Amino acid sequence: MRLEYSLFTRLVLNLLFWVFYFVYPFLRFRYTGEHSITVEEIVFYLLLYGSVLYLNNLVLLPRYLQNHHIKKYLFTLLPILVAVAFFEAYVNKTLLKTCSCEGPNSTYALFNFIHLGVLLIMFSAVPLIRHYSTKLKALEKAETERLEAELKFLKAQVNPHMLFNSLNSIYAQALKNAKETPEMVLKLSDLLRYMLYEADKPRVELEKEVDYLNDYISLQQLRKSGIKVDFLVEGKLEDYSIAPMILINFLENAFKYIDPFNLKIDLELKAADNSIYFRCKNHFTHKPVSLGQADEQEGLGIKNAKKLLNALYPNKHELNIEKGEGIFTVALKLAV
Template identity: 40%
Template structure:
């Protein structure tokens, strides 16, 4: 309430200045053909008061209540009433001036004042000008409010997307960690010589998963390094039954991607791949070209009854849709002997 009062008080000097300008306009405009300063002062003052009242009625009552709410019939009706009121008042002022200031001598009256239509047009010109400013202000305020609501909506959507993305990451990490720890466990039981190396590689992977993954993006080279560590761990676990061919072409140093974006595809190939003739074959291709990333993972497989794409790939598909909307292509091709994933991301 106090803020509104302060706002109103700040507007008073501006309104007073505007109406003083209107008064000087009326006094100067209608002084043509007359030197009766007393009449001109009296006439301009009354005409300014009538204009002020009419303008405020339109700006603060008729326009907000009827025009902006699209009640056009009522607005037109009250506009006609206002026109009749103003025209009648102008005629009364002219009659009073004709009797008391010019002693019924019509020739001595200012030329422009003898035409009520001219006076009426001047009054409604000021009213229309004030009303136009009111409508422009309303439209500007509406646009600002609409923009503010759109921004709030976008912020809400972004927060929801971020929460969903965190949820998907949480689904990926435990699954990845479980497989890695399971590998270490097997080597620990067997007391294999490779165990220390596996622990070191797993330590690096844990650091990447638990800390680096909180970053929105990492260098593609970092993702590749940890992808190679993961492949090394899996090779140790599978011994001679895993054959991985990892080809890297034209890896640009400047490209960044979200962490843990590529590893789930490779993890899926190891988990769901089929060992044929004693070997699980996995071919991986990664290259960057024309500001785009191409990633392919192909593994030996068999079509099983009621086979569906794993939940890991479903989650990564959702993640890609959030991270790269309309800027990625993910194609999954399953044949009799192979399972292939093709990914393209445009930056």
Template identity: 35%
Template sequence: MTFQERYKKIFKTKQFRVLLHVGFWSFYLSLPIFQYFAYTTFSNNWIILITVINLIYVAYYYPFAYYVTPKFFNARKMHFFILSLLALYVSFFYLCLYIEKYAVANYTFNEADMGFLSQAVQRQVYYLPEFLQVIIVTAIPLSLKFMRRFYKLQDEKSNLEKLNTNLELNFLKSQLNPHFLFNSLNNIYSLALQKNDKAPEMIIKLSDLMRYMLYECNVEKSDLEKEVTFMKDYIDLEKIRHGENVEIDFIIDGDLKNKKIPPLLLIPFVENAFKHGVNAQFGKSWVKFKLAANATTIQFISENNKPFNGISVHTKPGGIGIENVKKRLELIYPAKHTLHIDEQNSIYKVDLEIKNL
């Protein structure tokens, strides 16, 4: 458990805070008794006097800690805080001085007791060890205030970072739906223009895909098996569209059960391979996909041939699919993934590995 977690456990749980206060003040108020046994020359009246003064410390501590510090310890009210602090010191000094002078005048103290009391009574100033004690009265709540403010700011910063990350992830995920739908409708439209009989079948397949995107993707992580089923359905859609013009391989190696990934994380690679790697004008094409999984790691490889037109078709401006995935990977798996994209003259390959699932 980190120090910050210990701090939260103590100061954010009422029972721990009560226990802490009771334990601290019990120890603090018992110090005169320890003093008495260490120096047996002190009288009982001395012990009573010091206990009374220590109780005044307690009485001053709680208003200062729970009213003055929370109310005035900020930039706008710092002058009120300083005035309150000075008032605390002055009133505390003279109250204790009055009590000590009263005790000396009305009760019996031995020579050892008077050695401690004479400095305050005779010089009309507060004795140094007692001055240090009053510093403790103000230092403790100030220290706690600093710690609370620091960890509160840390929590707020962490929550804002999480909120920003979630907003960005939701935005990136929301981009995929219209992007995917646009490409699919464009494919169906091209078949409809050709009066191709496959168009109705593609519409049915597309409706199944859209159903998954609407009802299964509103989660942080989705079952890997469902994602694979979605990819297979999309590949079937592309098979209907391209027919014999493309050779498709999809290999699955390993057990996919009980593994989760962000929804629609892999589909942009599949979509990208078909969109930019399959073109009937340049002869028969091929695409290959491989998904390997073990206990802690998954690896997804996408390969496709490239049309021989001398243009890097995968880097056309305006495409958001691959860039979308890159950003999501950086946000969700910042130090747990590797993504290699290798573009050669005739082959385009993507190799993604996610570790520590």
């Protein structure tokens, strides 16, 4: 149905073009008394100009210009326009005898050449706009598909090692018949449920993301005792949404590189003024990495978080990472 409508629209536009093209000079000459347009003239111009314009739109443009062969297009089109311009001058002055202009045929042919060139530009504008619009949409679709594939890949990388370590910990606790085993299984189940049903959504409620972080914290504390996490949450979370699986990268990085002699992580999340503020701070034992060095010295989680932020919040986020004196601090602001 869409194709039929498009074809009908094109037919109507072509018909209107030719009607207005011939109606205007007919009315002008009729009421000024300069010249009476004959049927022979209408047929001649319709055949002559129609042949050139449709040859250009249906053959030359698809073959050359739309394939970026501009030189070939011009070298083919220009001789045709010159020949048609001289042919029109000859027919008007000798056969139809509608031209009362004096001077050589080249002067009249130059006028015909300019007139036909302008007409050609006007007539080819619509198919060119349609072509480049379609091409632009195709590029946008390809870029969207590429971005979606990249996002899925990045999200798939977020927690595979966490799941592996959690399963190993649960297995070890089960062998010892530890009382924490059922709770660990329950927390892991909640994490998997979130990853399966929420992670593919473009946005999730901020409350759900906070619950996911809390479940992750609880599981890690069950896996390794002694870790203390202070998680301060402020604002009306129900009024905000966020792209899932971003904040977890920073939290996971904190647990992975935490100082075994200072097992404390400070977390802050605040929702206010159409923005989400997140801060994560922990002590770490690795040699501090000075700011500005290559990303290869950062963990995979930090790299993934940066890529996700650039893809999902372009020009709408501020990320500051400070590493010094044994403290690793992440400060993130999202404009939502």
